[in-house]
Amino acid sequence: MPDAMLPQSLERQADFKDEDLYVNRELSWIYFNQRVLEEAVNAGAHPLLERVKFISIFSSNLDEYFMIRVAGIEDQYEAGIQDRTIDGFTPIEQLDSIREMVTRQIIQRNNCFYNDLLPAMQKEGISFLCFNDLDASRQEALRGYFRQEIYPVLTPLAFDTGHPFPFMSNLSLNLAIELEDAETGMKRFARVKVPSILPRMLPFSSIDGLCFDDSTTRFIWLEDLILNNLDMLFPKMRIIKSHLFRLVRDADIEIEEDEAGDLLETIEQGIRSRRYGKVVRLDISPEMPDSVRKLLMKNLQVSERNVYAIEGILGLGCLIELLRIERPDLKDEPFVPASPIEEQYGRNIFAAIRTRDQLLCHPYDSFQPVVDFIAQAAADPDVLSIKQTLYRVGSNSPIVKALMKAAESGKQVAVLVELKARFDEENNIVWARALEDVGAHVIYGLPGLKTHAKLTLIVRREYHKLQRYLHLGTGNYNPATGKIYTDYSLFTSNDEIADDVAELFNSLTGYSRNTEYRKLIVSPISTRRRIIEMIEGEVELHRRNGGGRIIMKMNALVDGRIIRSLYRASGAGVRIDLIIRGICCLKPGIPGVSENICVKSVIGRFLEHSRAYYFENGGIPAVYLGSADLMPRNLDHRVETLFPVLDSSIAADVKADLELILADNMKSWLMQPDGTYTPFAGEGEPVNSQAAFLHRSARKKPLFNLK
Known part of the structure; x- marks a missing residue:
């Protein structure tokens, strides 16, 4: 039976099409990235360098979100599409909400990094120094390093009637430079790319002549070094001012597979074209004058909505490199996995x-x-x-x-x-x-x-x-x-x-078109249908005997038909616990709709990635694991499998794992009826589920603090 032919008994029930019953998919992702950011903000959540890591993850997540999701919504808006999402948003309404929320998050991220983490690192002997704060001898040593190691890699590009506006690749960090010809007094404009092939954070220990008398680990930002040595790139020119900016482009490859003669060649062409996708975010320094800002916007074809004025360093995803510092006291305690x-x-x-x-x-x-x-x-x-x-x-x-x-x-x-x-x-x-x-x-x-x-x-x-x-x-x-x-x-x-x-x-x-499998649940053939059938089966067993229980663990829940079936099961009294790391378009705790549904998200040391689906099934548990999240893309546009756990003792172990995660009151977040999240405190002893799993795998006296 195809997914479109859902059980009639479900179709006859309430359709739950009220827009207020759903969370916007794109905004739900932003709520998720907020939870990632909170791991950096919370001073007691992780060791210092691990907190810095979460700043990096948050920033890299945001870049990918713009490259794929925001780019897609921009396409809809530019095509004049006004269709509303299941929760009632038009494309432009989504874009406006995204900008408002992301702007607040970037401010919070920067407050955390500059006012908390950087001072804390400095106390621990890890610091970033500015070129202009160094004495003359060290500046000269840096100029020598720049001349030998950086200058040969740089390519200044002019922009005037004889030089077209230079192409700038995705995620590139650039300097927009205002110049004046020392002889003619004419104003000029040039661009210098901060080369990604070089380390973004240059350690002083790698540069001759920069020795200090202590053991502090010191860095200088590559762009700071370039900015303060532009005179080598532009002799006989006066540097008026330099301004950092960064591009994020549409990176979603479009493939017309029915027209592709060779998929491998088509993908290769798509990878090359990814560099040329439209700009979906332009990050600039707030000090950039309006004239330069407008010049960039015009030539990059960027609207005001896509310009973000950001204080400090642009592109903080690079901070992940700080984990290479040999400071085990500032990182998570290493562990040896069980075998x-x-x-x-x-x-x-x-x-x-x-x-x-x-x-x-x-x-x-x-x-x-x-x-x-x-x-x-x-x-x-x-x-x-x-x-x-x-x-x-x-x-x-x-x-x-x-x-x-x-x-x-x-x-x-x-x-x-x-x-x-x-x-x-x-x-x-x-x-x-x-x-x-x-x-x-x-x-x-x-x-x-x-x-x-x-x-x-x-x-x-x-x-x-x-x-x-x-x-x-x-x-x-x-x-x-x-x-x-x-x-x-x-x-x-x-x-x-x-x-x-x-x-x-x-x-x-080959060309086999098998549509029935004995044990596997396979997308796009049957996953939605089988999940809904199992939800409905749980409802029927609960009506007869009580004790209905569903636990689902996944990365995202978006599919409207499955959400509605969960709403119906909740209305029938089935207890439903959802462990969803990221996007969740279902709203829990709504009287008469989802009061029996609880949604939790765990964000911790490890990325929660496993998918597990548990149904009490009248005392004979049905447990499935697999690759599929409950999203239209996984159900309709991917080959996915869910496979049954047939060994009863292993099924019981999976159930115990899920119950432990649900008991987590240190690293979990509870979704509220309005779609926002609050830290889950719970009751009883503190439980950090990931630390508890580590303790279990150690198979000996605890090596880990469960807190």
């Missing part, structure tokens, strides 16, 4: 899976068994074939290298490399070509769909028959993110799930 499979079965992962299903909870459980699963299969002469989906794998992937080794050794290797994984396109093109070069069968994805499912199928000959082994995950095949994202990995050899995965791979690699 439960290795502890029980050594490195024989196939024996572990044959014994029983295995569930790992990353990063508390090591991601290494996932890498070993592929690496052992590649080296095992009894393994005949490996099939895998790859979405984001990173730039130095041991998993891809193992797949290449398997192909080189003659195994059948089929890999779907999703070229349309946003901002990972270049990495994935490199890996796709490398895999093809060694003889692997490489598929780039399905027309009109992104393949977001995380699946591996290994076929091994054992005892004169073929045995299939599976890995199914909620996160990417990326060991780096496996250390900082919370995700589940399920290893199983269940025949019914293996049949489903095999048929799904046939759909991905």
